[in-house]
Every structure is written in structure tokens, then in C-alpha cells.
Amino acid sequence: MTSLIQKALRIRELPIFLFLVLVALITGVANPAFFTVAGLQDVLLGVSIVAVLAIAQTLVIVMKHIDLSVGSTIGFTAYVMGAAGSWGHSVWWGLAVSLGIGIAVGAINGFLVAYMKLPSLVVTLATLYLVKGIFNEIAGGDTITGDRVPEAVNAIGANYFFGVPYIYIIVFVLMLVVGFIMKRMRAARDLYAIGSNLSASELAGIPVARRVFLAFVATGAITGLAGVLLLARYNTADANSGVGIELYAIAACVIGGVAIAGGIGTVYGAMIGAVLLQTITSALGALGIPQFWQLAVNGTLLIAAISLDRYLSSRVKPTSIMGSHE
Amino acid sequence: MQKKFTRIAVATAIVGALFATSVVAPASAATGIKTGLRIAVIPKQVNSGYFEAWNKGAQKACKELQAKCDFIGGTKATGAVQVQFINKAIQKKYDAIIVAAADQNAIVPSLKKAQKAGIIVITSDADVAAASASARTVTIAPSEASRIGTAEVDWAAEAAGKKGTVAILSAAATAANQKVWIVARGPYLTMTYPDMKWVGGSLDKAIFYGDDDTTKSTAQFNAILSQYPDVAAIIAPTTVGVLAAAAEKKKKNLSVKVTGLRLPSQMAPYIEDGTVEKVGLWNPIDLGYVAVYAAGHAKAKTFTGKTGSSFKAGTKTYKVVAGGIAYLGDPFTFTKSNIATFEKVY
């Protein structure tokens, strides 16, 4: 019995999960409306976008890389999805183009990082600017309003399955799929090895360049499709969509135990991190904390969460929620 | 014989000179404004449907005045970015600058610099801080700020059946026009509609800042509902905010009434399907149009911008009131009955 508890305590994602529960409880006590179905649905809806980007970001962060371009990509594809109708194309066209844009950006990032061996921070910062510039040129001052959103997208955004928003279900399923792949598929497990020890990985015969490239492409593809979710969630898109969201995705990952140093962390942690971020935001609103204090409180909690995670994980040998990934 | 010749020569010369001056610097007979003026039209940011409409008006006026109007600006609505474009206008020696202030304080030093260089400065849509009113000749404002604020309260009250609590989903906390509208609304609500109150009991508690950002506005909309679940109406005097509120209301099938300010073309679907009963806006096209005329008249020195002075733009005359402000008139309200016409205009 004790060994089970010991095993549970070693799960890397545990401290942050407990922190999440704590924050939720405090908020629920202070404002019972938080714990209503509507309140929880709100959290799930709000989480979805950051969560899907955090899941995608996990793929590159475990390799000790980063992808800053996601903010521009997701905004771009959200807009394309919405504008498809006015340009005379079908939903499927919109979907295909969104996916295509995501893959293209991911491929550019991947090629430069994996084959040209350039630092991902620089490359993705550059593509962040480039994609935003191209996106803004195409979108101009146009705003996608509810009537231009394709029916199917609308349906995803507005409906619930047994009370859980469809958007969240999609993201949750994605998390399960990616999590499974990362644990089971040899090719995906290699990503952790690459992040832990690059030279050892090369010596061990791992096709590093190919793995890194495909990881970026996968991140790009997920981000491209995530644009559809963004449009579904807010029923609007314009040149400012997605701006700045990359930092939230990265923060969610870090909080969730996906170490910037690479080699460790899972998409489950990323999801918990995203939920925690959203819970803090909703909590601040529900607790009636004066608006001008909210950002400061947000920042403090973020740092506290990162510190806590770091403190606790340095005391025990870290394993992750699905077994050791050392 | 020689004398006659000289007289004809002189006469011809005089006529020729008159002709030449009228060709060299023709003044539009109606307005007295020189043609060929170069005007810089600087919005808060480009990539905005609202400011594209604003520019439409400016360009229309420029065409009438045969002036050259350049729509220049950055992609971020901050003072720091706008200053770069104001500086550029100074360097390129434009005759006048029309600017919608992205930051009521940050651009003041550059505007003063422009004035020193002889450039006419007009603000339109968003003004600089009252303390710095001397940095511009006049500001073209939509309606009396208090009128906008109180009009919105009227729309909200009507929609909510004149009963219940009201909250405000605002833009950036630092936005000058938002602050003025808020001040106007406070007492007006309780005085005019005795059965209505601000949520939380006071105006301060009823204000939520959405920062003109879709994600934040949506989050704040939900925060309002989570803190005050039985709020009757939400006023969102920001184009981004009211859109976010309407979208969220529709998605969750809520009964809270939503109203605010928005371009009719972009609000149309929500009015047509009944999500929102009434929104309003002044016409940004007019804001741009009138501003150009103000600039032209100021350049021609027929308009000083002092309180009590006036100028003509198109067919209407505009008078300057205390504070150096020229108002356009009351805001328009858009309802199901007239939205179809207006959404084609702007």
C-alpha cells in the first residue's frame, strides 16, 4: 500500500495538480457560482485554446526547442476558416487550407531547426513576425463575424456533449492520442532522448534531424487545425487574433512540468498547466479581485506555481504520470 | 499710339497676372481652401474596419478639396508606434495631420513639434488629454461624450424593460473617451430609471475592462455573469467588446440584454437574429470627412479653432465649444428596422 502511495507521490504532475485543486477549492468556497455547471463549463471553454497549443508545444519543448510562431499561425488559420465562405469556398476547403498553412509553417521551422541546425528561438521568432505580416496583409481591417462562421464550426463551438463543451472534448481526445503516441511509439519516445542528451541520441543511431523536423511539422499541423477551434470558441477572427497566445501556451507547459531544459514532461502535464492558468483567471473574476490587481496576482501565482513544481521535483526523483521518462 | 499700347499691355498684364494666380493657387470658390494640400491621416491603427470607414470619409473630403490624403499608421494601436508616423509626417512636410490618438499623452510632444513646424494638427475620433488641448487646433468628436454614455443607458434600459441591474464591459482602463462616458452614465441611470441599479451597488463595481481584446472581453463577460448571475443588461461601448458579448450570449443562449457601440455592418447578424436589440454608433465616415475640412479651413486661416469659431464641411456648419471640441451630433441607433440600410453604408 505504501509503495503505491510512494509511487503516486513521485508523479511529476502531482504537485501542480494539487495546486490546481487548491485554487479551485478556495475559489469555490468564496464564490459558489464557480462550482456550478456553467462555471465549470466556462473554465473548460476558456482552457481549450491554450491547452491545444500547449499540447502542440510539448512536442518541441521536450526536445529542448521552442515554437514562438504559434500565435500568428493560429490567428491566420482562424481567419482563413472564417473568410473561406466569403471567398467562395467550402468548409472543407477552409479546413484543408488551415491544415496546409500549419504544416507549411511547421515545415519551414522544422527545416531550419533540424537540417540547418539553427536555434529554434530565433527561427520561430522570425516566423512569428513573417506569418503575422503575411496574415495582416491578407486580413487587413476585415473582421469575421458570427454570420460568416461556417455552420459546422459554429456547431462545435456552441454545443455540449453531456454538459462538456465539444471544443474541450476535441482537445481532450487530442491529448489522449498524443500522450499515447509519445509513450508508445518509439519514434515519439526519441524526442525525449533528443532533449535529454543530443550527442548520446546521435550516437545511439536516432535519426535526430528527421525526428525534430517531423515534430515541428506536427506542432504546426495541430496549430493550424487549432485555428478552427479558436473561431469556434469566439465566433470572430481578425488581424489581432491569436496575438500573444504563444507565451500562455509556453507558460502552461512549464507550469505543467514540461521542463524548458527538455527531456521531461507530458501532454497531461501541459493540460493541467493550461487548466490551472485558466482557473486562476476565472478565479480572479469570480473572487471579485479588483481589476487593477488581477495581472499582478496572475504573475505571482505563475511564479509560485513554477517554483513549487521545481521545489517538489528536486526532492524526489521525477517520474511522470505515465511512468518514468528519464 | 504708344500710350494706348502701354495701357493695353498693362491691362493684359493685370488680367494675365490674375489668371496666373488663379491657376497657380486656385481656391475652391465655395470653401476658400487651397487645392493641392497634403494631409496625413493617421488612425489608431491600420487593419481596423472602423478606421477604414474613417478613412473613407477623409478621402471623400480630400477628393472634394483636391487634396492629397495619405492614410498611414502602424499595426499596433500604441502611442509609441503612432509617434513614428507623426514624426514621418513632420519630415515629409505635410500641410496638416489628422490623427486619432492611440494614447492621449504619449503623442503630445510630437504633435507640438509638428505645430512648431507649421503643420496643422487636428484630432478626430480620439483626442489628446484635456490638459494638452493646445497641441491640436480642434478635435472632431462624435457626439457630446455624455450624450453617448447616456444614450447607451437608454438602449440598455429599454431592452431590459427598465428594471434590473446593469454592468459595463469597457475597453482599456486608460482610454479617455471611455472614462468620460462612464462618468456620464453613473448618475444618469439611477436618476432616469429608478428601478434600475448598477451591479454590485455602485458604478465602480460595475465596470469590467476588456481591453479591446476578444479573449479578454469574453473572459470579462463571463466574469460579470459569474459574479452577478442575474444582471439584466450589459453595456459594451467598445466595438470588440460588444461583438464578444453578443457572440457569447448567443452561444450560451443567455437572456441578459446586450448593447453598445459597433459598426452596423458588423453587428447586423446579431441584430437581425434578435441577439441584440439596439446598438448605436456615430458615423466614423463623417468624423474623417469633417476633420479634413477643419484642417483645410485652418490652413487657409479662415478657422482658428477657438471656442465659438466655426467652419463648414460639405453642407453643414460646425461650431467649436469649450475645450476646443466640434461635435458631429447625436449617435445613430441601429435596430432591426433600419439595420438593413445602414449595414451597406459602414
Added chain:
Amino acid sequence: MRKFNFAWEHGVAVFLVVAIALGSGLSEFFATTDNLSFIIQDVAEIAIIALAMTYLIIAGEIDLSVASTLNLSSAAVGFSFRNGMPFEMAILVGLLVGLACGLLNGYLVTVVGLPSLAVTIGTLALFRGFAWVLLGNEPVNELPENWIVLGYENIPNTFLPWSTIPVVILALLAWVILHYTRIGRWTYAIGINAEAAKFSGIPVARMKLALFGVTGLMSGVAGVVYTLRFASASPDGAVGYELDVIAAVLFGGVAIAGGLGTLWGVLAAVLSLGVIRSAMQLLDFTGNALLIVSGALLLISVVLPRAIELVKDRRKSVTV
């Protein structure tokens, strides 16, 4: 005959010259003293912060909170002045706030052991949040006239803005320290291999703490310059500046992995970006075009050296 090693910094210097030449050639308004004055004012804050960021990145760390620190310092100046402090004192308060922010970052990185990228995302929010707490929604806009003049006027009888003075002094200091003193050598050593540096007696943790502190202080200086330039202190100023600073430092040839880079490369890069932006605006390019150019330049700055390297390697292996 000594081979001239073509380093990236030389490329940036050439780029700067070419950009100036193009700008002057294509636009009559470019090569004016007025324009030069505007450009310097434009890049002053970024240049000041970039000086410190260079050290930090060479040492293998990063600080994403610099823009928030700049803004908080500005808010602190405004807040202090509004509450009756003489303006000179208020400026001092602003600088101290900047230093404190930097030291907090340094503490979290060196003592608590958090990765700088993650931590500074947190402090980015925290510092900006404090600016809101200080000022609420009332920006401070009544600053003493004689100080504001320093913000946007030129030094009498020259075309140089007053802000040139702190930039030049700090740049000279930074340059000398980085390239000619022990502290500079330590910075490189830490960036190349922190473990080895520690073993060779370099006080790594203390150095990093100091570097973060200085970065905060420089952000504070930039905050004061910013306040004077815009004659106001507002809670939402300088949003996104951190990316501009980092882009400039990277474009200047400082390797993100640490251990490599020169200060004059960074200065050339900061100036180049200012020159390009000015030229593009004068030539009526849209804001979007500027975004695309910035992204492209950044990419080129890393792709080009790598491509040259690859070609050289290929050639070497062939001639064997």
C-alpha cells in the same frame, strides 16, 4: 598574409552602411539631420536595454520581462512624482525599481533555480501588473516641463537628441567592460560552459545575479528615457518591446546558445533596424511590410552564416 575572418558582425556593419545608402538614395527625407534625430530617439530605449541583454544572452540566460520592467520603472517615476516627490527623486526611485526587478529575476534563477525563460514570462506579467496597481487607469501626464524637454528636444546647436548622451556613455562602458575586462571574459566563459567556469573559480551564481540586476537597472534607465520622451507614464506602455530587444541582439550576432557575440555588432544591429524602419516608413511601406522585413532579416541573420559554413565544409571535404 592574415586571413580576414568574416564574422557576422562585419556583415551587420556592412548591412547598416548599405541600408543608409539605400535610404538616402530612395528618399529625399532620409539623409536629413531631422531624420537622424528621430531614428536615435526611436532606438534609444531599445539600445540601452540591448546593452545589458547582450551580456545576459552571452552568459546563456535570457530576460523576457525587460519591457515590463521598463514600464514599471516609468510607472514608479510617475507615481512618485504625482504623490509629491521632487522629480529628481522620482527618477531615482524609477531606477531603483528597475534594479529591484532585475535582482528578483536573478534571485529566482540563481537561488531558486528556475529556468530564466519560464521565470521571466512570469515576471513579465507580475511587473506589468504592479504598474497597473500603481497607476490604475490614470496615466500621469503632468511632468515638469524642463525635464520633458530632455525627452524630445535636441542638444542645443546639434541635431542629436538629449537621449544620445546616456546611450553613448552606457554603450562605451558596456563595450569596454565586455571586451577588455575580466568581467567580460567571465561572461563569455559562463556562456560557453558554466560548469567549467565554476570549477575555474568564476563566481557563476553571483555573476548571473549581477547580470540580471544590471539588466533590470538598464531597463529602468530606458524607462526614464521613455517617460521623458512621451511626457507621460502609463500602465500599458512598451508592450512587446522585449521581442524587439531580443531580435536586435540576435540580429547583432549574439548566439542564443551563449558564449558568442560582440557589443558593437549589437549596436550596429539596433541602428540598422532603426534605419530600416525609418526608411520603410518614409517610403510609405505599410506596417505589415515592416513586420515581414523584420522577420526576414532575423532569419537571414542566422541562415546566412550557417549556409556559408555548410558550403565551406562541403568544399573542404571535397578538396581532401
